[in-house]
Amino acid sequence: MNPGGGMDMQALLQQAQQMQQQLMAAQQELEESKVEGTSGGGLVTVTVSGRGQVEDIRIDPKAIDADDPAETAQTVADLVLAAIRDAERAVDELQQQKMGPLAQGLGGGGMPGLPGF
Template sequence: MKNLSEMLKKAQEMQSKMGDMQAELDNVEVEGTAGAGMVTVVLTAKGDLKKVTLDPSLFTAEDKEVVEDLIVAAHAQAKAKAADVMQSRMKDLTGGIDLPAGFKMPF
């Protein structure tokens, strides 16, 4: 029974650490750029879009579709960086133990 109580205690500790990590990830920001820096987006590590910056040279009627595509590309880059941060933090939290493929965290 001692092993079971120790395992439950460790599970509770990990749950607490995961809650702390989730709160911390709200404050971690990643940046994605596209079009040689003409479009920049900032996301939280959870993937929430915080800011979009557009170079003024992009604002012509003919370029509207290009600007929209650049925003999507910059967002995709920032989202990928956010996923990398999440994976790195989870690896630190789990002591380097890889989680099973397809395992989703509740955030």
């Protein structure tokens, strides 16, 4: 506030610019981050970017039963889906960790249009 009782626009602009820089830095950190989700006791591992993009899926050969290919295919599909969901949960936690404080700085109302907020 300035002495005249009005808002100090310069201070508001500086604060907005600082928040924008913090937001950009947090978004960059998310881009560079990787999280993993697993299922089946580690039989399937999914690597996901901090923005939620699946980047790698690894399936342990022990997940394959050569004697029952149809059942194995369904089991592997279920394990992959479970690992992706586990990774998505980890991405949500990472996004809250990186972006949550910025949302609170904006009044705690969340950040419409950003995944996970």
